[in-house]
Every structure is written in C-alpha cells, then in structure tokens.
C-alpha cells in the first residue's frame with residue numbers, strides 16, 4: 001500500500017483507510033452482526049497497510065468502538081492509527097442516525113465522552129480525535145478548546161473536524177492545529193473538492209473522504225431498490241429512491257467501463273480517483289466483507305491516466321440530494 005501522512009505533521013498512514021461504521025450501525029441493521037468476521041477484516045486491513053481505522057462513539061452506539069478495541073487488542077494496537085469521533089448525542093438502542101440529529105459539543109460532554117471512547121477502545125491514547133459535527137449551539141472554539149486540552153493531557157495525539165466549511169476550519173485552527181477534515185466526498189459528491197480540499201491541501205491538512213464508494217452504490221452494489229437491505233439507512237436517502245437510483249445507474253455504468261478498460265473494479269477506480277485529488281487525501285471505504293476489503297486495498301495501486309481522470313471528472317451529476 002502506498003503511504004502518505006495524516007496531514008503535513010501527522011503519522012504515516014496507508015493512502016486508503018478503513019471505515020468501521022457499517023460493521024455495527026446504519027446499514028443492514030436487522031441482520032445479526034458477525035463480529036469475528038469484522039475483527040478479521042480490521043486486522044487484515046492492517047496487514048494490507050490500510051492503517052487508518054475510523055470509528056465513532058455514535059456507531060452502534062458505542063459497540064463499534066468496543067469492536068475496534070477488541071480487534072486492536074495486544075500487538076495490533078501499535079500498527080493502527082485509531083480515529084474516533086465525538087459530538088452527536090446517542091441513546092442506547094439508536095441503531096441508525098437520529099433524524100433530526102442531536103448534537104452536543106459542550107466541553108463537559110467532550111471530556112466525558114473521550115474517557116468513554118478510551119475505555120471502549122482499550123487504549124490510553126486516541127491517534128485522531130474528531131469533532132463529528134459542530135454543535136450549532138456551541139462555538140467551535142469552545143468544543144475545539146476542550147479537545148485541545150485532551151492533547152495536552154496526552155489522551156489524544158491529533159485533532160480532526162468533520163463536515164465543516166473553510167471558515168469553520170479557520171476558526172478551529174486559531175485555537176489548535178487541525179490535522180484532518182472528514183467530509184463526504186466521492187464521484188457523486190464533489191462539493192468539498194471546490195473549496196475545502198484546496199484549503200486543506202494549502203495548509204497541510206488531511207482530507208478523509210467518507211462514504212467514498214457512495215455507500216456502496218458506486219461499487220456497483222445496487223441495481224435496484226430491492227437490493228438494499230430492509231432495515232438500512234440507505235432506504236431513506238434521496239439518491240436511493242427508485243427513480244433516482246435507476247437514473248444514477250448511468251454513473252456506475254461509466255465507472256464500470258473505465259474499470260474494465262483498466263482491469264480494475266469500479267470500487268478501485270472510485271478510490272483511485274480520490275487518492276489522485278491531493279497529497280493528503282485518504283479515503284476511508286467501509287466494509288465488513290473480506291473480499292471487498294481486498295478489492296478496496298487494490299484501489300491504492302490503480303494508476304489513472306490524465307484521460308481517465310478527465311473522464312471521471314466529467315461524470316454526470318447524480319439524481320437526488322446528498323442526504
């Protein structure tokens with residue numbers, strides 16, 4: 001796996017990481033989770049060089065961090081760059097995103113949540129602690145200040161933001177360095193490439209594209225609504241409604257054609273396109289399936305020509321809003 005660093009001052013990471021959310025949350029939540037398989041996927045990711053392992057307290061809630069903690073017990077821990085998040089309010093039993101979302105970015109909540117995350121992850125330090133969302137009722141400087149205290153206390157190494165504007169990045173940076181920004185970014189969600197990504201590049205901040213495979217759609221997983229599991233957050237998303245999904249298959253067909261030409265998979269092409277967008281761009285595709293993990297790891301080695309990139313840049317816009 002090719003490597004980069006987590007922003008200009010951060011630790012080395014594989015250019016493709018692993019998102020763990022879907023192992024315990026949001027997708028196919030009625031199916032029994034296979035934790036042993038997921039633990040195998042996390043460890044295999046480390047063997048493949050996908051060292052950035054992303055979770056959040058909200059995933060599960062809480063059980064996803066416990067799962068990551070079990071996977072990284074013992075010698076595995078030091079091979080991973082562990083990234084988790086704080087800032088959503090979660091209630092036990094929330095198996096999907098709360099709509100409308102509930103936020104808490106108050107310093108006391110952050111301090112308390114951090115100790116819970118450390119305990120569940122079974123570690124004495126988190127490599128990347130991310131503010132999952134800015135709480136509209138709490139200035140980002142206050143939340144970020146509490147997170148910076150955790151760095152001073154040695155509980156956290158680097159701080160990251162998620163789903164933010166350039167202005168919010170700058171406000172946070174005035175308090176403490178920003179190592180990374182996590183944003184939805186993929187062949188069908190490109191908004192941040194216009195402003196957030198160039199800003200991150202300029203300031204040596206990593207961009208961690210989340211849902212880089214369009215929640216599986218760009219990898220060719222869904223030919224119709226019937227392919228989406230019954231208890232699954234995607235059933236409620238605009239791009240996955242019958243008419244939109246059908247129209248959006250035109251995007252996948254184009255990606256598939258490029259992939260076939262290159263002897264790669266659609267997922268690999270979608271990831272390679274992202275990796276090409278900057279020095280510190282590290283997509284974090286999510287999977288609990290061993291064969292998909294191997295597939296995604298291969299995305300780091302796919303070489304796209306300027307013509308391939310131009311063709312991918314030119315794909316049609318999707319039907320349906322982002323969320």
Ligand SMILES: NC(=O)c1ccc[n+]([C@@H]2O[C@H](COP(=O)([O-])OP(=O)(O)OC[C@H]3O[C@@H](n4cnc5c(N)ncnc54)[C@H](OP(=O)(O)O)[C@@H]3O)[C@@H](O)[C@H]2O)c1
Pocket residue numbers: 018019020021022023027054055132162163182183209210211212213214215216217219220221267268284285286287288289291292293295296
């Ligand atoms: N900061 C935020 O607000 C935020 C929001 C959403 C997600 N995230 C993070 O980003 C990570 C990734 O996002 P995501 O899971 O939403 O979406 P994603 O990575 O775009 O897609 C995940 C889906 O694609 C499937 N898949 C993965 N690799 C595949 C392959 N090679 N071929 C076919 N299908 C494949 C997975 O299947 P299986 O699961 O069945 O294997 C899963 O259904 C999450 O795990 C989480 O860590 C962050």
